[in-house]
Each structure stands twice: as structure tokens, then as C-alpha cells.
Amino acid sequence: MDIINAHDLTVGYGGTEILRGLDFAVPEGRITAVVGVSGSGKSTLLKTLAGLLPPLSGGFDFAGRAVDYRSEASLRLLYGKIGVLYQGGALLNGLSLFENVALPIRMQHPKMPEDMVRDMVFASLAQVELAGSADKYPAQLSGGMTKRGALARALVLDPDVVFCDEPSSGLDPITSALLDDLLIRLKETFRMTIVVVTHELRSIERVADKVLLINDGGLLFSGDYADLAAADDAFIRTFFLRKDSHDDT
Amino acid sequence: MSEITVTPHPPETIVMPKRLRAAEVVAVINDIRRRVEAGPLVLDFREVEEFDSSTLALLHYLRGHEASLAAVNIGGALARAEESFVRAPRTEALKSRPSDGRVVRTLTAFADRFIRQVRSLGRFLAMFGDEVYHLGVYLKERRGVYPGETWNQLFFMGYRSFPIVCLLIFLVGVTISITSAEQLRLFGADIYLADLVGIAMLRELVPLMTGVILAGKVGAAVTAELASMTVLEEVDALRTMGVVPEKFLMVPRLLAITLVVPLLVAMADVVGIFGGIVVAQAKFGTPPSAFITEMLTAVDWTDFGWGLVKTVVFGWAVVVGAGFKGLTVGRSAEEVGRATTESVVLSITLIILIDCLFSFILY
Numbered sequence: 001m002d003i004i005n006a007h008d009l010t011v012g013y014g015g016t017e018i019l020r021g022l023d024f025a026v027p028e029g030r031i032t033a034v035v036g037v038s039g040s041g042k043s044t045l046l047k048t049l050a051g052l053l054p055p056l057s058g059g060f061d062f063a064g065r066a067v068d069y070r071s072e073a074s075l076r077l078l079y080g081k082i083g084v085l086y087q088g089g090a091l092l093n094g095l096s097l098f099e100n101v102a103l104p105i106r107m108q109h110p111k112m113p114e115d116m117v118r119d120m121v122f123a124s125l126a127q128v129e130l131a132g133s134a135d136k137y138p139a140q141l142s143g144g145m146t147k148r149g150a151l152a153r154a155l156v157l158d159p160d161v162v163f164c165d166e167p168s169s170g171l172d173p174i175t176s177a178l179l180d181d182l183l184i185r186l187k188e189t190f191r192m193t194i195v196v197v198t199h200e201l202r203s204i205e206r207v208a209d210k211v212l213l214i215n216d217g218g219l220l221f222s223g224d225y226a227d228l229a230a231a232d233d234a235f236i237r238t239f240f241l242r243k244d245s246h247d248d249t
Numbered sequence: 250m251s252e253i254t255v256t257p258h259p260p261e262t263i264v265m266p267k268r269l270r271a272a273e274v275v276a277v278i279n280d281i282r283r284r285v286e287a288g289p290l291v292l293d294f295r296e297v298e299e300f301d302s303s304t305l306a307l308l309h310y311l312r313g314h315e316a317s318l319a320a321v322n323i324g325g326a327l328a329r330a331e332e333s334f335v336r337a338p339r340t341e342a343l344k345s346r347p348s349d350g351r352v353v354r355t356l357t358a359f360a361d362r363f364i365r366q367v368r369s370l371g372r373f374l375a376m377f378g379d380e381v382y383h384l385g386v387y388l389k390e391r392r393g394v395y396p397g398e399t400w401n402q403l404f405f406m407g408y409r410s411f412p413i414v415c416l417l418i419f420l421v422g423v424t425i426s427i428t429s430a431e432q433l434r435l436f437g438a439d440i441y442l443a444d445l446v447g448i449a450m451l452r453e454l455v456p457l458m459t460g461v462i463l464a465g466k467v468g469a470a471v472t473a474e475l476a477s478m479t480v481l482e483e484v485d486a487l488r489t490m491g492v493v494p495e496k497f498l499m500v501p502r503l504l505a506i507t508l509v510v511p512l513l514v515a516m517a518d519v520v521g522i523f524g525g526i527v528v529a530q531a532k533f534g535t536p537p538s539a540f541i542t543e544m545l546t547a548v549d550w551t552d553f554g555w556g557l558v559k560t561v562v563f564g565w566a567v568v569v570g571a572g573f574k575g576l577t578v579g580r581s582a583e584e585v586g587r588a589t590t591e592s593v594v595l596s597i598t599l600i601i602l603i604d605c606l607f608s609f610i611l612y
Contacts, residue, residue, distance in 0.1 A: 050489050079491040090486035092478075095395075103395070104490040107497075110392045153490075 083154030422524020460563030475575025
């Protein structure tokens with residue numbers, strides 16, 4: 001079953017189209033990688049799917065309901081079902097890691113007892129192996145810890161879909177691989193739907209069940225990662241299979 | 250190896266050195282210019298092993314002067330570099346812009362700027378309205394704001410601003426008293442210095458100076474903080490957590506400025522008048538009790554009250570202006586600095602504009 005269905009979706013800024021007429025689906029309980037070269041519009045697409053940037057035309061359904069950007073209630077419903085891991089983590093610098101992870105709970109459920117908030121926060125931090133760093137502030141965390149802390153915050157209210165914007169960016173290969181393992185574990189353990197925006201081939205190869213390849217303002221490929229090998233397109237072969245025209249000849 | 254042109258006459262050949270970088274390129278190009286006048290040349294680059302971007306620039310230059318050359322022979326790595334960087338087709342040709350007249354361009358730019366400013370003003374007023382709404386909702390429901398944040402802001406805006414406000418207002422009190430004292434002495438109206446200082450401080454100088462200090466200290470800090478949060482996607486993160494950033498970030502600051510301004514104004518009034526008392530005592534030997542008794546014949550609680558109301562409005566203008574600039578910043582780090590500067594200018598402009606309106610209403 002698909003949890004996100006986009007129909008003729010056009011996104012961009014200030015009337016300038018970046019991606020045009022996209023039709024795609026994100027399957028539930030799987031990891032979908034949105035892939036493309038730098039500046040192709042991957043993060044812009046993620047912003048639209050996360051309810052931050054209204055589409056220029058077209059739209060998308062989330063869990064069977066059309067997302068209406070003009071309706072605050074519709075957006076609130078969407079925000080209640082998603083978690084987002086931003087490229088730089090986007091932890092609030094004035095709050096400790098514990099307070100950062102507790103923030104969504106306190107804002108969504110202000111009357112929840114404090115000991116319950118504490119249990120939820122530590123459960124989420126334990127998933128990302130950061131329970132011992134709860135009292136630290138973002139400035140005291142390494143890049144990898146910041147990303148994992150931000151992931152804990154994105155997971156704390158058990159969202160239906162987690163969007164990850166370039167989770168590997170700025171991380172060394174080992175930390176990046178650990179983060180990939182974490183995403184795979186979340187998918188396998190909780191049947192979580194994860195949408196990863198990336199251009200890291202190694203990461204795509206490890207985590208992606210499905211790939212949405214964006215190029216030249218449109219969707220070039222949408223399908224299982226395994227099907228990429230059979231793809232005939234020159235750009236796909238260059239991008240994924242690292243074969244250029246010299247190799248073909 | 251690639252060749253460009255071949256002429257039928259046996260031409261002179263220049264063999265390029267193994268190392269052909271910027272220093273050598275300058276010598277070579279002068280040599281070519283000199284010798285090409287004698288007849289077509291063959292330039293042989295095949296022995297070049299060391300080259301840089303100036304070598305490629307030389308090749309590009311030669312491509313533009315092919316007519317006066319017999320041949321350009323290139324081989325090896327340099328040929329591949331030329332293929333990639335010199336001969337590669339431009340993906341986007343530069344299109345010449347339609348050449349409007351200077352008057353039309355100036356008018357268009359002015360109109361664009363005017364429309365942008367009007368839109369910006371509209372967004373600012375909309376945000377002002379939204380903030381009043383958010384504050385009202387918060388006071389009713391007590392949710393949507395991080396617990397304890399208002400206290401943090403009170404500490405920053407009040408405790409941290411208190412010394413600088415007091416120091417500057419005291420100095421303003423002293424300055425206005427010294428300036429006025431000389432004029433009043435001419436008319437033998439020394440004692441009326443108390444009236445002048447009292448009225449000036451309570452009605453005008455304390456509200457205005459406090460507002461300007463808040464714009465510089467609080468407004469700039471609020472803009473820098475919120476703009477950094479916007480650039481670092483923290484504001485987006487709040488939104489996708491179901492938090493309304495305009496409420497979460499702004500309501501504590503508005504509450505804090507509303508609570509802290511009366512205390513600041515009260516202290517600033519006392520300190521400013523104290524500056525006047527010090528000057529009156531020093532210049533005319535007026536005892537403090539006489540100064541205060543005379544001052545109280547000229548001012549009453551309404552002067553203090555209006556001064557307070559004005560400063561609260563200034564404080565709101567500073568915080569909303571700062572929040573507006575911080576939350577509407579672009580996505581680059583350099584815009585944080587620009588937004589902070591604009592925020593201070595906007596706040597001071599708003600303060601003076603509002604002060605002018607109050608003057609029309611009150612006097």
C-alpha cells in the first residue's frame with residue numbers, strides 16, 4: 001500500500017518551477033530514496049511533502065487524504081504524522097538534547113505527565129544510542145550525534161513517515177553507515193516508512209527499496225532499486241552504475 | 250593530437266617548452282605576437298608536460314586568432330584538457346538583455362523597489378495582527394510556548410538591559426539639564442529647570458531613549474537569533490513538529506517586553522530626573538527637595554502613564570519588527586547580518602513614527 005501519492009506535482013519557489021508534473025508513490029513500510037544531482041530539486045520536493053512549501057500546481061495524498069495547503073487543519077494533520085530529519089539536524093541550540101526531543105511531546109500533549117515525557121524521550125534516545133548524552137547541548141554534540149539526536153526527535157511521537165534530508169552529508173563513511181543501519185533497523189522493527197533525500201550512492205545501495213530519480217526538472221525513474229540495473233537510460237547508467245559512454249563502447 | 254589549420258607555405262615553427270605556466274605563457278604570447286607579423290606560424294605544444302589555466306587561456310586566445318596561424322599542434326594531457334575546458338560547448342549561452350533606456354531602467358527599478366516595500370509593509374502589519382492574536386490565544390489557553398522561555402527573555406531584556414538604560418538616561422538627564430540651565434539663567438528662571446527636566450524626561454526622552462536602546466540591544470539580538478534559526482532550518486523543524494513558530498518564538502518575547510518595560514521606564518524616569526537634580530544642585534545650588542517640589546507642580550501621573558504606554562508600544566514595535574526581519578530572512582548566512590541591520594533601522598523608524606503620532610494625539 002502507498003502512503004504518499006503525488007499527482008502532477010509541480011514545485012518551486014516564487015513561481016519558478018523546479019520540478020514539473022511529478023507522479024509517484026511512496027510505499028508504506030519501506031525506504032524510498034529521492035535521488036538526483038546537486039541542485040536537482042530533491043530538498044525542494046521534500047519540503048513540499050513535509051508541508052513547508054506549497055506546490056505550484058498538482059498535489060499529493062497522504063495516507064489516503066489530499067493535503068490542502070490552504071487549510072491549517074490539513075497541514076496540522078500532516079505534521080502530526082511525519083517526522084523530519086533536517087540536513088544540519090536543526091536541533092534548537094538553547095535546549096539540551098533531552099529538551100529538544102521532549103519538545104514535540106510538550107507541544108502536542110501539554111498535559112502529559114512529566115515522568116511519561118521522560119520515559120518517551122529516553123526510549124527515543126535509546127533507539128539512536130544517545131541516552132547517555134541527554135543533558136548535553138547541541139554545541140557539545142558531534143555531527144553524527146546531532147543527526148542521531150535530530151532523528152530521535154523526529155521519531156519521538158511515532159510518526160507514520162520519517163523524511164530524512166541528506167542524512168549522510170558532512171559525516172564520515174563509518175558514521176554514515178551507522179546512520180544507514182539505524183534507518184534499516186527502524187524500517188524492519190517498526191515497519192516505518194522512510195523517505196531519504198540523498199545523492200550518496202553507497203547509502204542508496206544499502207538502504208533504498210525504491211528509488212525516485214530526479215533529473216532535469218522531472219522524474220526520470222521511479223521503481224525498485226533492483227530494477228535500476230536493467231534501466232537503459234544513459235543518465236541512470238552514469239549516475240548509478242558508474243558507467244559512462246567510454247565503458248559502453 | 251588535434252590540428253586546426255594548415256597553410257600551403259612552409260611556416261616558421263615555435264616549439265613550446267615542457268613547462269608552460271603563467272610566467273612562460275606571458276613570454277610565449279609576446280614572442281608569438283612579434284613573430285606572427287613575419288608570416289604564419291606553427292605552434293607546437295606536444296612537448297608541454299606542465300601547464301595550468303593560463304595555458305588553456307592561451308589556447309583559447311589562439312582559437313580566436315586562427316587566421317594568422319598555420320597550425321597549432323597539441324597532444325597528450327594538454328589536448329584532453331583543451332577538449333574539456335576550452336572547446337567544451339557552453340551549456341548556457343549568455344543572452345544579451347534587451348537594452349532599455351536608462352530612464353526606463355531607473356523607473357522600473359524604482360517601481361520594483363516600491364512594490365517590494367509595500368508588500369513588505371503589508372506582511373509586517375499582518376504579522377503584527379497575528380502576534381496580537383497569538384498572545385491572546387496563549388493567555389487564554391496557556392499552550393504553544395516553551396515553559397520557562399518567558400523568564401529567560403525577561404532576564405535578557407530586563408536584567409541585561411537595565412544598566413545600559415540607566416547609564417544612558419542619566420547622561421541624557423545631565424546633558425539636557427546643562428544645556429537648558431544656561432538659557433534659564435539668562436531669564437532668572439533657574440528653578441524652572443525642574444519643570445523642564447520633569448516634563449522632558451517623563452513625556453519624551455525616557456520613552457524615546459529607552460525605545461532606541463531596546464532597538465539596538467534587544468531588537469538586534471532577537472533578529473540575529475531568529476534569523477540564525479531560520480537559516481539553520483530550526484524554524485522549519487518547529488513547524489513540522491506542529492509548533493507555530495510565530496507563536497512559539499514571539500509570544501515569550503512580547504510578554505517579556507510588556508512586563509519589563511514598565512520597570513525599565515520607572516527606573517529610567519528616576520535616574521533621568523536624578524541627573525537633572527545633580528546639575529541643578531551643582532549649577533544653581535537648588536536643593537533636591539525644592540527641585541522635586543517644583544517638578545511636581547508641572548508633572549503628574551498622567552505624564553508618567555503616557556510615557557509608560559508609549560514605551561510599551563515602542564517595545565512591541567521593536568520586538569515585532571525584529572521578529573519580522575528574523576523570520577523572513579533568506580537562506581544564507583550573510584543575510585543574517587543584513588537582517589539585523591535592517592531590523593535596527595526599522596525599529597528606530599517605527600519608534601520615531603509612533604512617537605510623532607503620539608505627539609499629535611496627546612498635545
